[in-house]
Amino acid sequence: MKTKRLSRRDFILNSTIGASALLLGPALSALALTKPDKRLGIALVGLGGYSSGQLAPALQHTKNCYLAGIVTGTPAKAKSWAAKYSIPQKNIYNYQNFDNIARNPDIDIIYVVLPVSMHKEYTIRAARAGKHVICEKPMALNAAECREMIAACKKANRLLSIGYRLHFEPHTLEVMRLGQKQVFGKVTKIDTGNGFTYNGDPNAWRLKKAMAGGGGLMDMGIYAIQGARYTLGQEPIAVKATQQKTRPQLFKEVDETVFWELKFAGGQKVTGKSSYNNDWSYLQVEAEKGNFELQPAYGYNGLNGKVNGKPMHIPNIIQQAAQMDDFATCVQLKKQSRVSGEEGLMDMKVVDAIYRSLDSGQWVNIV
Ligand code: NAD
Numbered sequence: 001m002k003t004k005r006l007s008r009r010d011f012i013l014n015s016t017i018g019a020s021a022l023l024l025g026p027a028l029s030a031l032a033l034t035k036p037d038k039r040l041g042i043a044l045v046g047l048g049g050y051s052s053g054q055l056a057p058a059l060q061h062t063k064n065c066y067l068a069g070i071v072t073g074t075p076a077k078a079k080s081w082a083a084k085y086s087i088p089q090k091n092i093y094n095y096q097n098f099d100n101i102a103r104n105p106d107i108d109i110i111y112v113v114l115p116v117s118m119h120k121e122y123t124i125r126a127a128r129a130g131k132h133v134i135c136e137k138p139m140a141l142n143a144a145e146c147r148e149m150i151a152a153c154k155k156a157n158r159l160l161s162i163g164y165r166l167h168f169e170p171h172t173l174e175v176m177r178l179g180q181k182q183v184f185g186k187v188t189k190i191d192t193g194n195g196f197t198y199n200g201d202p203n204a205w206r207l208k209k210a211m212a213g214g215g216g217l218m219d220m221g222i223y224a225i226q227g228a229r230y231t232l233g234q235e236p237i238a239v240k241a242t243q244q245k246t247r248p249q250l251f252k253e254v255d256e257t258v259f260w261e262l263k264f265a266g267g268q269k270v271t272g273k274s275s276y277n278n279d280w281s282y283l284q285v286e287a288e289k290g291n292f293e294l295q296p297a298y299g300y301n302g303l304n305g306k307v308n309g310k311p312m313h314i315p316n317i318i319q320q321a322a323q324m325d326d327f328a329t330c331v332q333l334k335k336q337s338r339v340s341g342e343e344g345l346m347d348m349k350v351v352d353a354i355y356r357s358l359d360s361g362q363w364v365n366i367v
Contacts, residue, residue, distance in 0.1 A: 040328040041068025041106045046114040058320035064328035068106045102129035115205040120145040127156040136163040139344030141213040146345035161327045161337035162344035168322035170314045171303040180233035185288030192227045192283040194220040194298045195275030215254030221274025223298040227283045236262040241357040
């Protein structure tokens with residue numbers, strides 16, 4: 001933990017985030033309880049696209065935590081990050097000496113931002129090193145790994161959170177309110193999709209089953225599964241899925257486009273899809289007496305929403321800053337995050353069931 005004087009810029013940003021917290025109501029009001037000059041130290045593990053493009057910049061806007069350390073296998077990145085973010089040499093680790101982080105009081109939280117196949121190992125090592133953990137989505141390769149991660153964090157008495165930034169995003173919170181509180185009566189139908197057209201490196205880890213666990217479903221579909229779950233505030237009980245491949249050479253090992261239907265106890269019609277070959281980001285909800293939608297629904301460059309055809313007029317925020325600040329508050333208050341390991345596990349149970357359904361061509365139970 002580090003004591004830091006607030007600059008005028010920090011003050012303005014904190015005031016903005018404070019205003020967002022008010023907008024968000026009790027959900028984020030815990031932010032206001034924390035002392036503004038006591039920040040928890042976060043170490044990012046894996047300095048790829050998401051860490052460098054989103055998390056490190058967002059950590060310049062957080063008020064309960066700050067970028068205290070990094071873990072990287074690339075010495076050149078260690079050097080450039082140290083210079084850019086004023087990270088002291090003693091807070092820089094590589095994958096060999098990672099476990100020494102246990103002895104570093106500057107680091108309170110380890111944020112795992114690695115290929116999916118490495119999430120379990122680094123989450124467990126972080127917890128054993130006595131650190132609280134945020135692990136990026138998808139939580140792990142499958143539900144069994146998620147259970148191991150949850151058990152290891154419980155055993156080490158450390159909190160575990162998944163990088164589900166949208167649970168702190170105001171349009172998304174509004175959709176949760178409209179759906180779960182049945183503002184327009186019961187939700188009858190949800191259709192949602194998330195995807196992008198992959199034109200990247202054909203040898204990237206995202207296209208390797210052993211490292212990614214799967215393709216568009218693991219990476220993008222997880223948001224659409226979440227979208228249905230948080231709109232209803234209920235858990236699906238069964239799923240039936242189909243898939244399509246238009247570029248089989250590129251997607252040799254992983255899924256390209258997947259379509260699914262989820263069965264909920266309430267009988268709502270819920271369809272979803274994911275893709276590495278279509279630019280989708282939408283969530284459309286019909287209820288007994290109205291409808292609402294988000295489009296884009298799942299990105300971090302600004303969401304848009306409509307309720308009964310009229311714009312929501314809700315401001316966008318820096319989602320990752322709100323997400324990390326909330327976890328720092330949870331750590332300070334010793335309170336489970338609303339995006340806990342169990343939340344990540346639930347999505348992976350659905351993903352596992354979708355893959356089983358793709359194999360069997362049948363409806364399968366989500367267990
Ligand atoms: P990336 O490929 O850009 O970065 C991965 C990092 O892991 C790189 O720095 C790489 O050097 C490092 N690494 C360490 N060992 C490696 C190995 N054996 N093979 C490959 N890379 C290795 O990926 P990314 O886009 O930053 O994604 C990282 C994680 O963040 C993934 O779980 C991804 O799903 C997640 N993510 C989340 C969001 C979000 O909005 N929450 C957005 C993007 C990515």
